[in-house]
Amino acid sequence: MKAFAMTASPLGRRQFLAGGASLATLLLAGCSTSGTTRIAEDTKGVPPDVVAMYAAMPYERFPIPAARMELIDREFWRQAVDDPTGERPGTVVVDTANRHLYLVGENRRAMRYGVGIGRDGFTWSGRGVIQYKKEWPTWTPPSEMIARQPELEPYRHGMAPSIDNPLGARALYIFKDGRDTIYRVHGATDERTIGKAISSGCVRLLNQDIIDLHSRVPSGSPIMVI
Numbered sequence: 001m002k003a004f005a006m007t008a009s010p011l012g013r014r015q016f017l018a019g020g021a022s023l024a025t026l027l028l029a030g031c032s033t034s035g036t037t038r039i040a041e042d043t044k045g046v047p048p049d050v051v052a053m054y055a056a057m058p059y060e061r062f063p064i065p066a067a068r069m070e071l072i073d074r075e076f077w078r079q080a081v082d083d084p085t086g087e088r089p090g091t092v093v094v095d096t097a098n099r100h101l102y103l104v105g106e107n108r109r110a111m112r113y114g115v116g117i118g119r120d121g122f123t124w125s126g127r128g129v130i131q132y133k134k135e136w137p138t139w140t141p142p143s144e145m146i147a148r149q150p151e152l153e154p155y156r157h158g159m160a161p162s163i164d165n166p167l168g169a170r171a172l173y174i175f176k177d178g179r180d181t182i183y184r185v186h187g188a189t190d191e192r193t194i195g196k197a198i199s200s201g202c203v204r205l206l207n208q209d210i211i212d213l214h215s216r217v218p219s220g221s222p223i224m225v226i
Contacts, residue, residue, distance in 0.1 A: 046070050050077055054208045061136050062163045064207045071191040076100075076114020078209050083110040085224075092130065092172075092185070092213075092223040094203055099195045101185070101203065103216055113213060115185075116193040116204040124174075124183045125225045131175035132219045136161035142182055163189065169207040170214040174223055185223075186210060 046069045054067035069077060076099065083104055085093045093102040093110075096117050102110040138158040146152045159165055168187020175181060188194070188204035203225075205213060 044070060053078060054206065057208065057211070060169060060211075062161070062169075064163065064169060065189075067206050067208055068191050072114060072194050076195045078111065078113050078212065080105075081110055081112045083108045085110065087222075087224065090217075090221055092217060092221060094185075094223070094225040096125070096226060099197075101205065101213070103213060111213075111216070113205050113209045114194045116188065116195065116202075117197045118202060119197055124181055126176065127222065127224050128174045128176040128181060130172045130185075130217060130219060130221045130223055131180070133170065133172045133214055133217070135170055135214070137165070137167045137171040137186070139165050139167045166202075168204075168210060170210040172214065172217065172223075183225075185213070 050069055051066075054069050056066040057064040081102075083102065085091070085102055085104055087093055087104045089104050089106050091104045093104065094100075094115065094117075095102065099115050099117060101113045101115045103113075104110045138161060140158045141149075141152045141156070143156075146156060161167075166186075167184065168189065171184050171186040173180065174183045174185070183202070185203045185205070187207040187210035189207060191206065193204055194206060
């Protein structure tokens, strides 16, 4: 894996691991938060390189609007940082306390993304494998979610891909010991969910970020959720 060349403030390993016993949040595949599609109009205060990084993607299967990065704290903008995890290159690490996802690179560097996570009670933590990944995935809510939200019954056998599909433009499927955990890392359209704990368990990245992560992470990559 290539080293990441961008710069940002480092986060110490001790700080990253502090409080690990109390962290245990990730994503139920039923992630049901999806936002409204919007075109970025006000980019005041957002540097041109960040605007370009989160620009509209009109040539995707379902065109993706530009993200309104002024709605998201700067710490959740995609950036290369000093690796705080100590994991081997190629590992995906989700720091649920700080709402960050790291893709560990070479030379003690990592690409860091801002994420939204699940509410308390919809949690998973530990080590697993990204068994496979999909572009524009179908979303199938688990039976337990349908029991809680009967209005989801029409999607028991799956919701077709679209810009409004809760899994967004890409999804990474997490397995542990050969079994599907039902947890996913996937795309999202609502900027206001990034950095928050409001979904039914999913780890959500902006569509521009999940597309970038998807392109860097091969199937079979290790993942750790703290």
